[in-house]
Structure formats: C-alpha cells, structure tokens
Amino acid sequence: VQLQASGGGLVQAGESLRLSCVASTDTFSRYTVGWFRQAPGKEREFVAAIKLRGDRTNIAESVKGRFTISRGDAKNTVLLQMNSLRPEDTAVYYCEASSSVIQSNQASHTAYAYWGQGTLVTVSS
Numbered sequence: 001v002q003l004q005a006s007g008g009g010l011v012q013a014g015e016s017l018r019l020s021c022v023a024s025t026d027t028f029s030r031y032t033v034g035w036f037r038q039a040p041g042k043e044r045e046f047v048a049a050i051k052l053r054g055d056r057t058n059i060a061e062s063v064k065g066r067f068t069i070s071r072g073d074a075k076n077t078v079l080l081q082m083n084s085l086r087p088e089d090t091a092v093y094y095c096e097a098s099s100s101v102i103q104s105n106q107a108s109h110t111a112y113a114y115w116g117q118g119t120l121v122t123v124s125s
Contacts, residue, residue, distance in 0.1 A: 001025045001114040005095045008119030019080040021095030028076040032101040035080045036109055037091035046107035058106050085123045092118040
C-alpha cells in the first residue's frame with residue numbers, strides 16, 4: 001500500500017490547513033488511518049486516527065478541539081483538518097495505515113504497517 005500525504009505549507013498562527021492522505025489500495029475501507037507528526041529533534045507524535053469501518057475517530061489531547069480527522073469525498077482519501085494552528089504544530093505530518101490496528105494501539109507509530117513521505121507544516125508566530 002502506498003500513501004501520499006499532501007496539503008502542508010507555511011501559515012500564520014491562527015490559520016487553517018487541510019491535509020490529505022491518499023492510498024493506493026482498493027481495500028482502504030478496511031483500514032485504520034493515523035496521522036502522526038515529527039518536529040526536528042523530537043520523536044514522532046500521534047495526532048489523530050480513524051477506523052474507516054465505522055468512522056470511529058481518536059484525537060490526541062494536544063490537538064483536540066482544533067484538529068479533526070475524516071474520510072474524504074474522494075476515493076481512498078482521509079483528511080486532517082487543522083484549525084487555529086500554533087507554532088508548536090510545526091512538523092512533518094505523516095499518514096500511516098494498517099488493516100490490523102486495535103483501538104488501544106492507535107496512538108503507536110509501530111502499530112501501522114504503511115506510511116508515506118510526509119508533508120511539512122510550518123506555522124509562524
């Protein structure tokens with residue numbers, strides 16, 4: 001499975017961005033998709049996840065109320081809507097996917113079998 005993340009860019013604090021993750025598999029509806037981010041010198045951090053069978057979502061406390069994850073209208077697409085962005089949200093954002101992630105493990109990067117190259121989000125103050 002190949003994943004392509006896009007939508008990153010440079011914005012000012014308080015603005016919004018929407019990231020997209022497009023997958024190459026026709027069985028995408030069976031997957032759990034997670035968004036993670038990694039800032040320079042820091043470990044990869046969980047942001048949000050969605051189990052596409054049932055659309056159950058899981059949002060990290062650090063972004064709850066500002067970020068939402070959803071299925072996109074386009075086939076095999078998951079979106080991460082990021083509002084009220086802060087400078088501390090600056091990172092490379094990765095989408096990851098797996099068909100076998102359990103609910104309690106969604107925040108663990110190692111639970112996912114596939115991930116793409118990431119898209120850079122830079123938030124200026």
